[in-house]
Amino acid sequence: QFEEITSHEGGKEGGLQAMIQQINDMLLAAGYFRCRIPGISQFDKILGGMVWSITGAYYDIDIEFEDDLNIRQKMKLSEKVVAALEQMKCPYKILPHQITQEDYEKLFPVIQWLVRILIESRDTRSQINKKQSKFYFKNEFGESGAPGSLNESKLNKLDEQFRPARVF
Secondary structure, X not given: OOOOOOOOOOHHHHHHHHHHHHHHHHHHHHOOHHHHOOOOOHHHHHHHHHHHHHHHOOOOOOOOOOOOOOHHHHHHHHHHHHHHHHHOOOOOOXXXXXXXXXXXXXXXXXXXXXXXXXXXXXXXXXXXXXXXXXXXXXXXXXXXXXXOOOOHHHHHHHHHHOOOOOOO
């Protein structure tokens, strides 16, 4: 969906701005709407988007982004992001200073990979949530369900009828 930027038309600054815009577009397409807020620094958008993607992916990693971090806290959070990427077996290696110094050429493929993993994990989580809700329903109402309750085919029809549709 998003292609790597290989040419720097308009000079180095133009290519950098195009890369920043494409990173923001990727995060926005994945659902990270904070990148739309003009009052947030680009660094906070990138770091926040990375943390959000890691948290949203189907991995057991405890990491949290907060607004108004000082530089020491941002560096620590960048170290946690790098450790989380290693735990997730990200094929791209980055260092914490590449995040804090906003090395977009190194961050771009990492964010691209994170967004892909996040989107793939949504399907997995959806299936797990569906199975869990059916399990709880059967535990509460039994195999046949309560009088007048929904059977499996009715549940599947409702699932199709009310499937979420993402609109931006």
